[in-house]
Amino acid sequence: MGNNVKDIISLCNVSLKLNGRKILEDVSFTVQEGETFVILGPSGAGKSSILKVLLGLWKPDSGSVFIKGAEMSSLNENQMMPLRKKIGIVFQGNALFDSLNVQDNISYFLKERNSISERDIDRRVKECLAFVNLENAENLYPEELSGGMKKRVAIARAIAFKPDIILYDEPTTGIDPINVKILEDLILKIQNEGTTSIIVTHYVTSALRLGNSFALIKDGSIILNGSNDDILNAKDDFVKEFFSDYQPDEKFLQKVNK
Amino acid sequence: MDIIIRNKKKITALAESLQEYSFMTVEMIKKVSKIRRNKTAIIEEMYTIGTQSLFIVVLGGLFVGIILALEVGYRFEMFGAKTMVGRTVSLGILRELGPVISGLLLAARTGSKNTSEIGSMKLSEQLDAMRAFGTDPVEKLVLPRMLASVVMFLPLTLLADFAGIVGGMFVSSAWLSLDKSIFWNAALYGLQMKDLYVGFSKPIVFGFFISTISCFMGMKTSGGTTGLGRSVINSVVTSSIVVLIIDFIFTKVVWEIM
Numbered sequence: 001m002g003n004n005v006k007d008i009i010s011l012c013n014v015s016l017k018l019n020g021r022k023i024l025e026d027v028s029f030t031v032q033e034g035e036t037f038v039i040l041g042p043s044g045a046g047k048s049s050i051l052k053v054l055l056g057l058w059k060p061d062s063g064s065v066f067i068k069g070a071e072m073s074s075l076n077e078n079q080m081m082p083l084r085k086k087i088g089i090v091f092q093g094n095a096l097f098d099s100l101n102v103q104d105n106i107s108y109f110l111k112e113r114n115s116i117s118e119r120d121i122d123r124r125v126k127e128c129l130a131f132v133n134l135e136n137a138e139n140l141y142p143e144e145l146s147g148g149m150k151k152r153v154a155i156a157r158a159i160a161f162k163p164d165i166i167l168y169d170e171p172t173t174g175i176d177p178i179n180v181k182i183l184e185d186l187i188l189k190i191q192n193e194g195t196t197s198i199i200v201t202h203y204v205t206s207a208l209r210l211g212n213s214f215a216l217i218k219d220g221s222i223i224l225n226g227s228n229d230d231i232l233n234a235k236d237d238f239v240k241e242f243f244s245d246y247q248p249d250e251k252f253l254q255k256v257n258k
Numbered sequence: 259m260d261i262i263i264r265n266k267k268k269i270t271a272l273a274e275s276l277q278e279y280s281f282m283t284v285e286m287i288k289k290v291s292k293i294r295r296n297k298t299a300i301i302e303e304m305y306t307i308g309t310q311s312l313f314i315v316v317l318g319g320l321f322v323g324i325i326l327a328l329e330v331g332y333r334f335e336m337f338g339a340k341t342m343v344g345r346t347v348s349l350g351i352l353r354e355l356g357p358v359i360s361g362l363l364l365a366a367r368t369g370s371k372n373t374s375e376i377g378s379m380k381l382s383e384q385l386d387a388m389r390a391f392g393t394d395p396v397e398k399l400v401l402p403r404m405l406a407s408v409v410m411f412l413p414l415t416l417l418a419d420f421a422g423i424v425g426g427m428f429v430s431s432a433w434l435s436l437d438k439s440i441f442w443n444a445a446l447y448g449l450q451m452k453d454l455y456v457g458f459s460k461p462i463v464f465g466f467f468i469s470t471i472s473c474f475m476g477m478k479t480s481g482g483t484t485g486l487g488r489s490v491i492n493s494v495v496t497s498s499i500v501v502l503i504i505d506f507i508f509t510k511v512v513w514e515i516m
Binding site: 052055057077081082084085087088089091092093095096097098109112113 | 379382383384386387389390391392393394
């Protein structure tokens with residue numbers, strides 16, 4: 001693991017404890033370039049923790065994390081910065097800056113990078129807002145936005161600097177069905193541009209619509225890692241129970257058969 | 259020895275916090291060279307500290323001067339040493355009470371603001387977002403607050419000192435029938451350069467510790483709104499105790515060395 005050129009992300013036997021409590025145990029998976037990898041599991045299973053480990057926000061107690069060939073867990077905070085600049089993230093609670101309007105929230109990290117002019121930053125912000133269909137929201141503050149709009153601003157912020165990898169932490173949680181569809185379409189649009197994505201969710205329908213490969217996590221351990229086919233044919237009781245409510249539609253079955 | 263064993267957990271937690279605080283402070287000092295990149299944030303912080311704390315600090319200084327003049331004035335009058343009031347008030351305020359009272363008020367005013375702002379950013383994952391997008395929260399949040407405090411605490415303390423001495427003068431004139439010119443002569447005559455050095459160095463040191471401690475407490479916040487409240491209380495209490503300890507060190511050690 002971590003040696004294949006196409007593997008843009010690899011986790012090898014990662015274990016993590018926080019305050020003596022087991023969070024992750026022996027977690028391993030690889031994500032290839034351009035792939036959308038979905039991590040499924042019940043609440044509190046350790047899904048979001050995997051994203052924090054991937055970004056180096058939490059250091060694993062054992063195991064290795066490779067991002068684009070670089071071993072994250074051996075790097076210090078300053079060494080991680082250039083790698084993190086290639087990754088966009090949409091946080092579960094959006095993590096928008098309350099004191100900044102939408103325009104400034106999106107441009108904040110672009111300005112920090114000092115690589116493009118003010119005019120180009122403004123143009124990029126407008127492009128991103130148009131991409132998420134929020135053209136007229138640039139002067140609004142986060143408290144003035146609905147849940148779905150906040151999520152779209154968070155996506156706009158994550159794609160603003162054209163990252164190679166995007167991580168989504170529960171992108172459709174707490175959102176009404178119409179906005180869920182809008183967000184899923186947005187994620188698919190980003191996916192079609194060739195961006196590698198990792199999506200953490202507990203919504204089976206969203207997961208199966210968006211993902212190419214999947215991992216199911218329970219109590220910090222991965223109990224299934226494979227394709228949609230592997231999910232539908234799994235024999236494990238927990239996997240069957242987790243997917244029991246899901247009725248695959250025609251489109252999905254066609255996707256599996258392909 | 260029993261006390262240490264009984265409080266092993268608390269002592270370990272304290273030692274860990276001290277270690278983390280030292281790391282954060284060293285990290286922040288390493289970033290001092292990036293002042294120019296953060297000049298807007300520094301100026302905004304200076305403006306906030308200056309405008310929001312001016313009234314409370316001047317009011318604090320004024321009443322300390324009034325009370326000090328009244329207390330010593332009535333006692334000195336008994337010994338026929340009323341003319342010494344000016345000297346006592348100016349020395350007491352410039353060297354001790356002005357910096358300490360201002361330090362305590364600023365620990366409450368600025369310290370609680372820093373902790374609650376950064377703490378709520380921590381709870382809403384905004385600090386994680388900064389790190390995840392390759393921006394250092396210590397450089398962006400702690401450094402500007404520290405520099406703004408170090409710069410602004412001195413003029414605020416000077417204004418508090420001035421208000422205190424003027425307050426003392428009016429009280430001496432109104433209730434002790436002491437001529438204003440006698441008060442001022444005594445106030446200025448008794449002063450030495452080292453009184454001013456000590457009195458003027460204290461606010462700078464207080465500014466450094468109050469800002470770094472309050473920012474550190476904010477960054478360590480956990481446990482939701484209750485945790486945020488706890489962090490703010492800890493921040494104000496710790497900063498106030500540190501102000502008193504530093505004042506003692508200045509009075510005893512620095513004064514003797516000079």
